[in-house]
Amino acid sequence: xxxxxxxxxxxxxxxxxxxxxxxxxxxxxxxxxxxxxxxxxxxxxxxxxxxxxxxxxxxxxxxxxxxxxxxxxxxxxxxxxxxxxxxxxxxxxxxxxxxxxxxxxxxxxxxxxxxxxxxxxxxxxxxxxxxxxxxxxxxxxxxxxxxxxxxxxxxxxxxxxxxxxxxxxxxxxxxxxxxxxxxxxxxxxxxxxxxxxxxxxxxxxxxxxxxxxxxxxxxxxxxxxxxxxxxxxxxxxxxxxxxxxxxxxxxxxxxxxxxxxxxxxxxxxxxxxxxxxxxxxxxxxxxxxxxxxxxxxxxxxxxxxxxxxxxxxxxxxxxxxxxxxxxxxxxxxxxxxxxxxxxxxxxxxxxxxxxxxxxxxxxxxxxxxxxxxx
Numbered sequence: 001x002x003x004x005x006x007x008x009x010x011x012x013x014x015x016x017x018x019x020x021x022x023x024x025x026x027x028x029x030x031x032x033x034x035x036x037x038x039x040x041x042x043x044x045x046x047x048x049x050x051x052x053x054x055x056x057x058x059x060x061x062x063x064x065x066x067x068x069x070x071x072x073x074x075x076x077x078x079x080x081x082x083x084x085x086x087x088x089x090x091x092x093x094x095x096x097x098x099x100x101x102x103x104x105x106x107x108x109x110x111x112x113x114x115x116x117x118x119x120x121x122x123x124x125x126x127x128x129x130x131x132x133x134x135x136x137x138x139x140x141x142x143x144x145x146x147x148x149x150x151x152x153x154x155x156x157x158x159x160x161x162x163x164x165x166x167x168x169x170x171x172x173x174x175x176x177x178x179x180x181x182x183x184x185x186x187x188x189x190x191x192x193x194x195x196x197x198x199x200x201x202x203x204x205x206x207x208x209x210x211x212x213x214x215x216x217x218x219x220x221x222x223x224x225x226x227x228x229x230x231x232x233x234x235x236x237x238x239x240x241x242x243x244x245x246x247x248x249x250x251x252x253x254x255x256x257x258x259x260x261x262x263x264x265x266x267x268x269x270x271x272x273x274x275x276x277x278x279x280x281x282x283x284x285x286x287x288x289x290x291x292x293x294x295x296x297x298x299x300x301x302x303x304x305x306x307x308x309x310x311x312x313x314x315x316x317x318x319x320x321x322x323x324x325x326x327x328x329x330x331x332x333x334x335x336x337x338x339x340x341x342x343x344x345x346x347x348x349x350x351x352x353x354x355x356x357x358x359x360x361x362x363x364x365x366x367x368x369x370x371x372x373x374x
Contacts, residue, residue: 006050008033009107010061011100012070017043020104021050022112030105030112038066040073047079060111062086068121082111082118087281090115120245129213130242136206136235137285143199150192154178207235214238222247225365226358227310228322230329231296236289240358243286248363253356260287262352278348287351290358294351297329298337318361325357 004024011018019033033050036042051057059074060082074081090110110116122130147167154160159178163170175193180186211234214220219241226237241247250256257263261281267274280287303311303323311319329350336346 005056005058007108007112008047008050008057008059009104009109009111010059010070011104011107012038012061012064012066013100014038014066016100017070018100018104019046019050020101020108022105022108024112026113030109032101032105035100043070043073044077056080058082058111060084060107060116062089062107063119068127071121072124082116083121084116085119088117120249122245125218126242126245129210129217129238132206132210132213133239133242134285136203136210137239139199139203139206143196143203146192146195146199150196153189153192210235210238222362222365225314225318225361228314228318228361229293229354229357230307230322230326231293233310236293239289240286243283243289247359250359253359256359257352257355259283260290260352260355262287262290262348262355278352290351290354291347294329294347294354297326297333297350297354299330301326301330317364321357321361321364325354329353329357 006024007022009020009022011020015038016035017038018035020030021033022028022030033046036046047057047059058080061070061084063083063085068083071081071083084107089106107116151166157180161171161174163174165171178189180189214223214234217223223234223237223241226232226240227234232240244256244260247256250259254263258279259282261279261284263279264275265277265279267276301323311322314322332353333346333350336349337343341349
């Protein structure tokens with residue numbers, strides 16, 4: 001017979017885990033169990049000691065650089081576990097002391113009070129796709145930084161390309177013709193160019209791996225369906241699905257918009273209503289990808305050749321949603337721009353509504369399997 005429930009807070013670090021325990025009943029004190037090594041066997045032994053009176057254990061910890069290894073291990077051994085976002089942790093303004101012990105006790109107390117909200121935990125296959133997406137994004141950022149470094153080097157030496165488009169064939173021919181007086185300076189210049197070529201090759205390899213990985217993914221039908229939208233090609237679709245995760249967990253498009261941080265912040269009191277910039281909560285990569293896709297709606301609604309080719313094997317009801325989205329969002333972009341709104345605000349408003357259409361497409365798209373929720 002169970003002796004009640006015990007709520008356990010874990011403050012997880014690379015090498016250690018601080019553990020606090022709160023017994024059932026809000027009047028009972030939260031006690032600090034101790035600090036153990038961040039190893040499965042050490043955690044298992046500690047939980048056995050805590051639950052030796054046949055108590056039901058509930059565990060929580062904050063998501064961080066250690067990933068979801070602890071969560072998956074605890075689920076595997078039959079212990080209920082919750083992973084929460086550090087940004088959702090309530091903080092007292094006057095609390096200026098932060099230690100592992102206090103953090104673990106706070107987690108245990110809030111878990112007992114039911115004030116914590118779990119984040120969605122991807123399964124291992126989903127996390128593998130996400131790793132490829134993030135590696136590709138990092139490679140793209142490195143490539144952009146390498147190109148900026150080369151342009152800065154050339155500008156310092158007053159080398160200016162007079163053509164129209166940079167990084168095209170004409171620009172690379174011009175780059176190949178540039179010479180410098182000192183051999184070591186020429187060597188540095190060649191290293192800048194070589195770095196760009198290496199990163200371009202790396203991006204190409206990651207693009208190929210990403211396309212191969214998606215073909216066998218359970219959420220591949222959703223990735224395929226999202227490409228019916230204007231401005232959402234393979235990379236954008238995979239990024240959105242990989243970073244957002246299971247879209248079926250959102251009961252309404254407004255929930256998805258809020259999770260993405262695309263809703264305005266608000267500080268209203270009494271009769272005064274004040275709304276500010278978007279909250280920027282949630283996943284920054286997914287939000288950025290939506291913003292980039294929203295720029296495509298500044299043009300009139302039309303189905304170009306590339307979009308028609310992507311739509312060949314997409315069901316008619318998904319194509320109908322995508323066309324409705326294009327007509328509505330293109331009109332909204334023109335209307336807001338004509339009203340004198342700042343372009344960045346127009347794009348953000350379009351991206352927010354685009355998230356709603358993504359939610360609708362996900363709702364109408366069957367998937368092979370839905371990843372496990374946290």
